[in-house]
Amino acid sequence: MIFYKQNLTDDKLLDLYKKILKPRLIEEKMLILIRQGKVSKWFSGIGQEAISVGVTAALDDFEYILPMHRNLGVFTTRKIPLHRLFSQWQGKAGGFTKGRDRSFHFGTQKYNIIGMISHLGPQLGIADGIALADKLKKNKKITAVFTGEGATSEGDFHEALNIAAVWQLPVMFIIENNGYGLSTPTNEQYYCENLADKGIGYGIESYIIDGNNILEVYNKITLLKQQMMENPHPVLLEFKTFRLRGHEEASGTKYVPEELMKQWITRDPVDNYKTFLVKEGILSEEYDAELREQIKLEIDQNLNLANTEAEIVPSYSEELDDVYKPFQYEEINPGSSTENIRFIDAVSAGLKQSMERHDNLIIMGQDIAEYGGAFKITEGFVDLFGKDRVRNTPICESAVVSAGMGLSINGYKAIIEMQFADFVSTGFNPIVNLLAKSHYRWGEKADVVVRMPCGGGTQAGPFHSQTNEAWFTKTPGLKVVYPAFPYDAKGLLNTSINDPNPVLFFEHKQLYRSVYQDVPADYYTIPLGKAALIKEGKAVTIIAFGAPVHWAIETLVNNPEISADLIDLRTLQPLDTEAIFESVRKTGKAIIYQEDTLFGGIASDIAALIMEECFEYLDAPVKRVASLDSPIPFTKALEDQFLPKGRFEKALLELIEY
Known part of the structure; x- marks a missing residue:
């Protein structure tokens, strides 16, 4: 040598x-x-x-x-x-x-x-x-x-x-x-x-x-x-x-x-x-x-x-408290000016105003720069913020998610757009093993939001139509947000970006251009972990999120005699269990409506929670309505059969009559 x-x-x-x-x-x-x-x-x-x-x-x-x-x-x-x-x-x-x-x-x-x-x-x-x-x-x-x-x-x-x-x-x-x-x-x-x-x-x-x-x-x-x-x-x-x-x-x-x-x-x-x-x-x-x-x-x-040095003495509270980095939510109320806009416009507006508010915020994803993304949500962003902050990525979800963690470590905030939520599977490892565990393991935040265009109803087949929130609600350390309305989408997205913890932000593709709402023009926030009571009633509690919220509203419009509490969860992790329990204790009956397949979905955990916490108040078994336990198909007739929309009304009426 x-x-x-x-x-x-x-x-x-x-x-x-x-x-x-x-x-x-x-x-x-x-x-x-x-x-x-x-x-x-x-x-x-x-x-x-x-x-x-x-x-x-x-x-x-x-x-x-x-x-x-x-x-x-x-x-x-x-x-x-x-x-x-x-x-x-x-x-x-x-x-x-x-x-x-x-x-x-x-x-x-x-x-x-x-x-x-x-x-x-x-x-x-x-x-x-x-x-x-x-x-x-x-x-x-x-x-x-x-x-x-x-x-x-x-x-x-x-x-x-x-x-x-x-x-x-x-x-x-x-x-x-x-x-x-x-x-x-x-x-x-x-x-x-x-x-x-x-x-x-x-x-x-x-x-x-x-x-x-x-x-x-x-x-x-x-x-x-x-x-x-x-x-x-x-x-x-x-x-x-x-x-x-x-x-x-x-x-x-x-x-x-x-x-x-x-x-x-x-x-x-x-x-x-x-x-x-x-x-x-x-x-x-x-x-x-x-x-x-x-x-x-x-x-x-x-x-x-x-x-x-003394051996560690286990503590339930300390273990659970360290799963997430503490986040002091700042409530920002909007002005009186509103615009009647689509769900997709609300997401875009939230991103734009957050980019203006946080000069250390970087957006990464496939085709998101000049092209504006597969759904044109970031169209025009390059002109406003430049290509340093709005970055096209190669097709490599895993390294992009990890790069988001690196940005967070070095003082930046990162938003990663999955072109479709289905594609997150190739970035699954760093989400569930890196982002989710970093604060618990050694106290390091993961200031990363992963945007997830998801859901069926557009005949896009098995690789573009999944709603895969259950992959992540199971993983401690992740927050999971799933809005159903433009107003919530903008406010919850702003909060998700402010939060230093990793957030999976689900955006239902079918809602992008079909749902309109008066949305404040100004920047505002909505707290994570707070459900919304869409309708009030006495006979039954309907618990839903995403597109099924709208399907449930349609069912109730078609059956005006049904007196129901309709709860839009909005956030799946953290979950607003108190809103659920309060409603079920009042109505005595609960039905959970999700687009995901039935077995292993979050509806199963919600049903178990209700049985554990509200059993003495129940007048009927808790009911779940969900998609078939198969991959989501392409052809419209098959997709219609797969999705739970055609089965919900019958299940709801049977529960009320129980």
Whole structure:
């Protein structure tokens, strides 16, 4: 291994040694603790330290780094107090996740480190969003994101590279190619000779670097950083290295050929760098021994602090309170001026006025810029706000959602338009595993609204007509809004944008141009979690949202003798249970009307809640009316049969007569 000092001073060379030595000695201590049963799991980075340390040392502390679970050197080089790391690994409150997540699954804004989730891929899209924010701020910052050779097979890797290339984002995509994805060797993971070659297809500058040579890592990153500061663009860096321990300690390394292991042991990044420094007269054996004793003492002292920290005492209230970031709703009442507009116009007006109100609000989606989106909701927005804030995206929902999270981390608000709600399935992972869990896991908001044009009645078939709110009402950490009227759509959208938590905002396509209402011209807000009582009666409670609200109104107009409370939920998560219970206790009968398929829909949970909380008030079983438990079909006759509109009146009359 050849080390080139270039113009580095002896002090800098020695500083890099101290930085690479510390994570190695911590790891050696962790291996002892694992054998003693004092730590439950450990993902070793022994043999790969030069990458973590070299990259982090070359960047400024105010630049974001997104490491993985073998990048202890990132955390130590950023000088995170060791007792906090030990507390994190032991599941203590002094860590970063209050015992809710393990190892390196955390982030910290104080140190500009954004940790991973186990699904790996979304990490890369987050880096895109962070870098986009920096590019918009023109602050010449760089974002570095780590991944392994295994994760380069994930779609998120390709989506993130494509977005970074198209938008020319200052992201360093760092691949630690350590030979194995758990036990699967690289020749069973990809066919190209080098992973760096994948950058060619995206028009991205790419390099292969010796990941065990800390000076090669540090000098190359330093040079690239300067270039990227002056001319923002992404780079793809493949670091050739090796994992000298198992995927995690329980895995072992029996799957590694003995000769290969011996070969890489001779390339140990710590031992080789030490030998170089000793030969150069920069480091003596005596000083090296002194350094090691100092670091070991620091480790033991901080480990003792973590060990003496009390175990976490579970609290129902604290667990539930941390699912969402606290949001202080600001009620803004409109002026007297109104316009009779369509549902679609109300959504567009809310977006426009929110863009005017929040200069850090970015809208992203397919065809939303000059074209104005599939439904023309953002038509004219580019002229008003520019293409920096109204951004066409490639067809890559997963990385776009993750980029929205990155924008949120770096001080922006993000709105993502799914061209159709059906397409959210390709962005499902970052919504339910990243956005939904971030505040609960490590206290980081996800200031992202995902707009969801949804619903049937337009004969658009199985891939453009679903109403899939139940995919998300089940997931703690998400808010789900589903208005039925233009007035509510505008006010609830404004509030959703103000809310720092992730919101799925459903917009029924059939209502876009068919429903008109007098809507205030000014900006205003409506609180989430408050249902609307559309009609009042005594005989039955009808609970609905979206298009079924209008279908229920039509049924009641056709049956004026029915005295019913009609509740428009408007928000599904949080759910206004008190409005439901108050009405059911009055009427004694309840029917829930949803467009989604019956089994597993939110109507099932509402029915269960009513049975649990209002059983003694009920005069009949709770009734659910929903679409058939099949995919939604294309032909009108089949779609009409699928949708519940033709079955509701009969069910309602039967319930009243019960």
